Amino acid sequence: MTEVSEPALTIDALGKKCPIPIIMLAEQINHVPLDGVVAVLADDPAAYNDVPAWCRLKSHKHVGSYELPGGGWSIHVRRNY
Amino acid sequence: MAYFDAASTEPLHPQARDALLTAIDAGWADPARLYGQARRAHLLLEQARAEVAEALGARSDEVSFTPSGTQAVHLGVLGTLHGRRRAGRHLVVGAVEHSSVLHAAELHEREGGTVETVGVNLQGRVDAAAFAEAVARPGAALACLQSANHEVGTLQPVAEAAAACREHGVPLLVDAAQTAGRMPVPEGWSVLTASAHKWGGPAGVGVLAVRKGTRFRSFLPEDERERRRVPGFENVPAIFAAAAALRASLAEAAEEQARLSALVDRVRRRVPELVPDVEVIGDPRERAPHIVTFSCLYVDGEALLTELDKAGFAVSSGSSCTASTLRPSHVLEAMGVLTHGNIRVSLPRGAAEADVDRFLAVLPGLVHRIRQDAGVA
Structure with a gap:
């Protein structure tokens, strides 16, 4: 497994307040194949914290969070099941 | 309406209300003066101080009253750091302390001090080993740890933190705002802070207790009130009511x-x-x-x-x-x-x-x- 996999799907939740980025992630995680990576683009500080917490609760893998040049983060989640 | 926000503020205890009404009539005068009304106010103030001290495991002369729990924390943190500035300028705090602790720490940092924040586990409990490591650093001047977290209720490892602080000669400030009046105060503190409205007393009364032997120096302009720790005229009726609420809460x-x-x-x-x-x-x-x-x-x-x-x-x-x-x-x-x-x-x-x-x-x-x-x- 490589450190940074190319996301199979990017969800643009920039400008959206929590819990909307998490709702979008939950709706769309099954749109990628098993072991596929979803990138959530978000700039609500709550999403930076809540996406990894969602992964822990839902047994998916938080791969990493990378700062975006224009502010916010690309938060990568690997579908586990 | 079901009121389930006691961690923000506890409704006034009926015994505190009675005490407040009594003391508004009997304790309005300046407790620092030497006539009958003043002596009566002084008596109420010192009776309250003795009761609060006993309830919190302190001596009377260690206890000062402040206008709020937040101010007790501000004065406790910055006054202890000021008193220990020759020992060092390193401040250790838990990551989930009340904002009053963290804001005092920010001020300390802006003025050239250093701050080390010790992380917590998934339950919100401070890592006791990391806390002990932090207070062992050269220049450690003060450590702060709450008795219980105000948002999630988790108790903190005060006994372990106190043992580490004792070993390294670093004073420990314990913020007991969420547990005073509900649970025994943990042992091992050098500075203790609490807030009366959280135990059913009136708003506007905080407690700052400084253990004998702990270096403390107010950073505020000089004032002779409250052992020179807290400036300004004491709110004797509210303090008297706070003591009554603490007594009543602990009895129950x-x-x-x-x-x-x-x-x-x-x-x-x-x-x-x-x-x-x-x-x-x-x-x-x-x-x-x-x-x-x-x-x-x-x-x-x-x-x-x-x-x-x-x-x-x-x-x-x-x-x-x-x-x-x-x-x-x-x-x-x-x-x-x-x-x-x-x-x-x-x-x-x-x-x-x-x-x-x-x-x-x-x-x-x-x-x-x-x-x-x-x-x-």
């Missing part, structure tokens, strides 16, 4: 806090059974008796607070949308738990079992409706 504490703790256990157990996709956070056993916090996935915390308010429940939330700032609670962030859909239930003295059951009965429907509106459920 063993029985009443056990009753509240059983209700908290019920909420902790039932909420995940009744509501899907919910996480109850904080330590299930090592916790303050009155606080339970949970987060509902996919739910806007403010919407849930509003619905609960309409249904007759006063609770609070650490979700970002409910605060004045755009940042979520630093406590939930440090724990790494969900910050959205967060609800804190904190039970005051006398909270009715029937109200707790009614809360459990209405909560699932409200969460379901909010999720449905968001297109989730």
